[in-house]
Amino acid sequence: MDLENKCVLVVGSGISGIASALELGNAGLHVYLLEKEAAVGGHAASFCCKATDVCSGCSACVVRDKIKEAVLHPQVRLLTNSTIRKLSGELGDFRVEITQQPRYIDEERCIACGLCTEVCPTEPKAVYPPAAEATPFSYILDEGLCVRFKGEKCDLCRQSCPTKAIEFEVKAKEQELSVGAIIVATGFDVFDAREKGSLGYGRYPNVVTGLDLERTFSREGCLKRTPEGKEPQEIAFIQCVGSRDEGHGYCSHVCCKYAMKLAGLIKYQRPDTQVTIFYIDLQTAGKGFAQFYEEYKESIRFVRGVPVEILQNASGELEVKFEDISQGKVCRDTFDLVVLSVGISPGKGSWDLARILGINLADDGFFDIADPLNSNETSVDGIFLAGTCQGPRDIPDSIAHGIAAASEAIQVLGEFAGRRTGS
């Protein structure tokens, strides 16, 4: 089947979108990889390695490999800062109108020399390097900070740029793409732990989310001291924050794994730290994970039941109120750091995108599937789902789901081409 000239649009460049794009590209199709942010990779790109003496199987490094492969792929065209505005047409012949917000720094020309940041007169700097792991590794110009966008005539960074990558006069770019099929891989939003007010996230500095902790480890390589300057000695993880409750009638699949692996990493780096995990049901299925659990179940304290309230005492310690079911009474333990294992919530933009694309949302807010036995297919021919926008998944499962979506798209496009040449 001749798919050489077929184009597919992949919406979202998280790990499942990347996996889809790579498979499609390898099959010889042209891929537009649309990303609303300035850098590709989504959530998974910021995860840390959780290896102790051995690999803990978190797959964060696999994400890095895949991102690199995708951005270097000759068949994959990256469109960052872009969103979909309108869709028309049908399978084999979709027309997608997209808007690309200006980034002022041409990512193809930026060579990350850093001269612009040096000359930028504002404080904090309005032009700065992206996160170390960001791809493309192109500097960012922050409209909110830049004095030029406040009416001043500053031109220093443009003057300093050796490759002429900076351009102020760019406007949002609108273009229309012609594609045969669309893969939606818009991912998830992390549950906003502020919604559970009694847990104190956002109020107490020592209550953090699992994602915060991932990023700390990515940046610092170890636990940070508390604002009081103390090395956290007593650490609690609270599971199922934003999963398996009213409004989130599902398990997020990832929290038990990341919490236990982060807990393992903390114990490995500082064995004298006391780690407690509060849980409902431990999800230990998955390749290689059972042994990991076996290894740590002695050194980590597991408490069944999730706490309802956290209070901060005068010395900055956190008092966690929970029901000790073995004693049948309410207990209070103090911790230096509490990590909320926040779950996977449907993407906030899902509703808008569903409306534009004409696909449905399921009761739980994730994109709905047409056939219960095929989690890639939507009710619209030629539009497929990949990864966590359809339901919670961990990294390996998201990659697999992304590949499966690519496979469905190729098959449908092939059959479509066959029908057309046949008629």
Next chain:
Amino acid sequence: MEARIGVFICNCGGGMKNIDFDAAGAKVAKIRGVTCVNLISDLCLEEGTEKMAARIRAENLDKVVVAGCSPQFKEHVFRNVLENAGLDGHLLCMANIREQCSWAHDGDVTEKAVDLVKMAVYKARLLRPVEKQDIAVDRKVLVVGGGFSAVASALRLSRVGLRPTVLEKEAVLGTSSEELQRFYGFDVSSMIGAAEGDANIEVLTSARMTAAKGAAGDFLVTIMREGEEISRKYGAIVFATGYRTELALDSGLGLPAENEAVSGPKIVSQEQLFDMLNDPFTDTKPRTIGFVFGFSDENSRFPTLATLNNALAAKKEWDSEIYVFCRDVEVDSEGVEKLYREARECGVVFLKCEALPRIAVDNGRIAIEAEDVFLGEDTVVACDLLVAEELLFPTEGTAALSSLLNIRLDSRGFYQDENVHLYPVASERKGVFFVGGCRGDLDMGRVLTDISSAVMSIDKLLSSGTITAEIERVKADPQKCVACLTCIRVCPHGAVQLGRVDGGKEIAVIADLACDACGICAAVCPAKAIDFQGYRDDQLLAQIEAIGES
């Protein structure tokens, strides 16, 4: 003839302030073998690459060193420049003076930068081109197994135009896939019918694989079928052998091992319970049913799902009282949390216990005794029917088949090593894949994505019938190789075999398609017979030499 090496130094637009480029350029020019030094700003942009290509032609260079950013992201750009200028891309060597020099240190690092360029120049002297060729691949695929995942894989492979053979050791297909029809409503028998009627699919039943040679694109498989040996060529092999379950009666439940020892009450498997529920002629309606699962095996996605489905059905069909004893409910599959809620709302009682329940036969009923963690006290439930814990095991023959192909199993004996780079379906050998339950405890959603993933990978490998690959990048020297087999034993990708080149003596031959270019064979070879272009011994030693001279 002395090589003509051109060095291109990029100052990254002036971003590397702690390197004195003029001084560095002067020092580099003095390095033995350097024909010309070119200081070009923004070498990776179009303007830079054009200048670079022009210089390569003008100076008639045959090796190129680029000093600048990390090769991780820009090596392909410069390789293209070489290729456009008529040189092989492998004749490029990069010196990472940005990430690993300028950015990594404070203060002046000109000296280190020169050192790094020198290492690259010394290596570049010894570089050789690597040829590319089209390699023919066989478009037939062997699918081992005859259950759902095997048949579904074969159907998908046929749809993309490949030619699968389904190899089943039993006399008929689909013997172990009945539970799928049950819990997911899959019509496996009509799929089997479709596969058997598909001209692209060959079905070999009562057949086993007894030997396998070769590598990706070109496996030679021996199949034993009703006493007859068949030899076939396949481009790829898919394992879809599923798993088997065993009742955990002997594993500490304290029960008589045999069911018949109990006359009144019954101990059944999930499958037997399903049959009872769907038997229109039965009038047994157990008043109380106890389920036990998840104590002996951490991997209990499938038992959880089976329990929830059966418990709900029993509640609806018989209105039985249902007690489920488990440690954790494995809800990390799609829709299972909803099922769990539904079960609780219907009145199914879940008792979470840390320790395995004690089971005894008492007065014609089965007494399940356990300490429920929420109640904090011993609970005894007398049931008419006990659905015993089931353990998941790899199917018989898994270990034998894996050793035929020299692939590793995980710590529980299932297919696929626990290495994150292999997920979802790859093995350490190219062209060998695993789908479904044979690689672990998967739910149906995951099995289906496995099938798609494997079909995609195989399609990519085999669909066009040929693959362009670099050839002889890793190669054993016929003069030095003594066929000691060390490399064959250590190659993690099964890429080395004994063979003859041009009718000569038997030596180690590396299959270019299967080779993943790790160089482990080159390191272990006692005769130092294996050359790995780009990482040859002399190329590595030359870099050490360069450091030594600084």
Next chain:
Amino acid sequence: MNGRIIAFCCEHSAYPAADLAGKLGLHYPETLRIIRVPCAGRVDVIHMLRALEKGASAVLVLGCEDGACHHITGNIRARERVKHCDMLLREIGIDGRPVVMFNLSPNAPHKFVKAANEITKIIKESREAR
């Protein structure tokens, strides 16, 4: 080569980790010289010994984490070889010029810097001991 440390870096893990360390501005001793290899399993005893022969004060072999080697067993083979090399050096009475293996992943720049600092510390301590 005064006090150079030669680090054989696997291109799947240590090499990108070193790049990331540079991007993050994490500093490590300037004496480190990185030789890129496709897998730690490519590094042979002769490479380590030659480095010492040419005057390196230490040799680092940096590979993937246990269980995450792209080539399944490359990092394990490398560790065995490092051990073997270390034994050879002891037998012939060379000490204070360590040959050490570390495991890390490509997104662990801090571990890379730690390895570089640790080996520098070992060299310094053994020098002071003499």
